[in-house]
Amino acid sequence: MSETPGLSRRQLLGIAAGGIAAASTPGCDDAPDPARYTQADIDQLARQQRDEAANKGKGPYGEQRYAGYRGLASLPWFDLNPAGDLICIDDSLPGIVDVHAHLGMSILFKPPLDLQASTPRVRHLLDCDGTTPPGKLDLDIYINGNFSEEALGKNERVLMTQGLWGNDVVRSHTIPNLIAEMDAMRVQHSLVLPIKLGLPFGDDLTEQWRTAIATANASERITSGCSVHPQDPDRVEQLKHYAATGARVVKLHPTVQRFYPDDPSMMPLYEEAQRLGMVIFFHGGRAGIEPESSQRYAVPRHYAKVLRDFPRLQIILGHAGARDSAGMLELALAHQNAWLGIHGQGVRSLETIIRRTGGERLLFGTDWPWYHLGATLAKVLICTDSPQRQAIRRTILRDNAVSLLPSLAD
Numbered sequence: 001m002s003e004t005p006g007l008s009r010r011q012l013l014g015i016a017a018g019g020i021a022a023a024s025t026p027g028c029d030d031a032p033d034p035a036r037y038t039q040a041d042i043d044q045l046a047r048q049q050r051d052e053a054a055n056k057g058k059g060p061y062g063e064q065r066y067a068g069y070r071g072l073a074s075l076p077w078f079d080l081n082p083a084g085d086l087i088c089i090d091d092s093l094p095g096i097v098d099v100h101a102h103l104g105m106s107i108l109f110k111p112p113l114d115l116q117a118s119t120p121r122v123r124h125l126l127d128c129d130g131t132t133p134p135g136k137l138d139l140d141i142y143i144n145g146n147f148s149e150e151a152l153g154k155n156e157r158v159l160m161t162q163g164l165w166g167n168d169v170v171r172s173h174t175i176p177n178l179i180a181e182m183d184a185m186r187v188q189h190s191l192v193l194p195i196k197l198g199l200p201f202g203d204d205l206t207e208q209w210r211t212a213i214a215t216a217n218a219s220e221r222i223t224s225g226c227s228v229h230p231q232d233p234d235r236v237e238q239l240k241h242y243a244a245t246g247a248r249v250v251k252l253h254p255t256v257q258r259f260y261p262d263d264p265s266m267m268p269l270y271e272e273a274q275r276l277g278m279v280i281f282f283h284g285g286r287a288g289i290e291p292e293s294s295q296r297y298a299v300p301r302h303y304a305k306v307l308r309d310f311p312r313l314q315i316i317l318g319h320a321g322a323r324d325s326a327g328m329l330e331l332a333l334a335h336q337n338a339w340l341g342i343h344g345q346g347v348r349s350l351e352t353i354i355r356r357t358g359g360e361r362l363l364f365g366t367d368w369p370w371y372h373l374g375a376t377l378a379k380v381l382i383c384t385d386s387p388q389r390q391a392i393r394r395t396i397l398r399d400n401a402v403s404l405l406p407s408l409a410d
Helices: 009-013 039-055 070-074 149-162 175-185 205-215 235-244 264-276 292-298 301-309 325-334 347-357 373-383 387-404
Strands: 065-067 078-080 086-088 096-101 136-138 187-192 222-224 249-252 279-283 314-318 338-341
Touching: 065 070, 070 078, 070 086, 070 373, 086 175, 086 373, 096 175, 096 387, 175 187, 175 222, 175 373, 205 222, 235 264, 264 279, 264 301, 301 314, 301 325, 314 325, 325 338, 325 347, 347 373, 347 387, 373 387
Parallel strands: 096 187, 187 222, 249 279, 279 314, 314 338
Antiparallel strands: 065 136, 078 086
């Protein structure tokens, strides 16, 4: 495999529906192993998308469509401030912990990006409020289903230019802007997740973000994870270094970094992470908008061996499996070391996940700055809007994260 892979237009999107867009590296063979990715897998993703489209609005919470992120102000927990920004007005909520966020990226040719700057408005990568009238936000579907092919194509261009000369969208993904949105949504602490992209140069998001947080004196509000690349020969040594300097969470992204989670070459990395007491945060499942050639890596069964063979290694499955949530939920129910990050799931799917788990090992995450923090928060509040679920609400919004990562409560 190449250690300094080239880039393609589509790979620069790389979609981390959950995660962060990045340059994905080409695998050794562009043709999927038929034993690893089957026609049944392809059909299952298509069926999920068809079923979701046919059944949206027919779940236990009915229609959940709003006029952009600001339209969430029609819900009882939100309002608009005098500037017209969405705010959460429910002071009964705990100090929320967001375990899935990102900052702006300055990669490849390192275009100027001041992570200490404030801008008048956060321009989310997928932004319901970026047009007049605002785009429709349907909370009953997987979140990327709210965006047209045109919007996704525009976002791809934004991400491509960010590695070359930069742009105003990503220049709004800064520490002050994140903290301002956290304050508006009553989020006490955010874990930001860099990703090692496998670029030939300009591939140091972990160091960039850790330095920026320290410079901003923002460690009480924001913690950075770390990342290593599966193809780096010294990935285990990199992991040891990050752990020695305080990192507790390592982000791995099968569809962007193009690797199977259960590849034998990854086992020494998991063994060392388990020994160090670190947490693995996987992007989990297929979002449906990443390159088709990358989807093979993220089907749920490829995560099963890691969960089974490393029972002391705590593993977060981001997006609760995205559009593969049914399979990822079964994995989480079968393995006590599996945690589900809930970002992206619609309220109908989230209701199923809460009912099956009782809220145990579910983690609140927002995927900022891809989306507004309020989008995920609204879904949790809708699904826990009963006296019987107040304890589950707190468990999802805070207690599970603090149990897994006590430092996020500091």
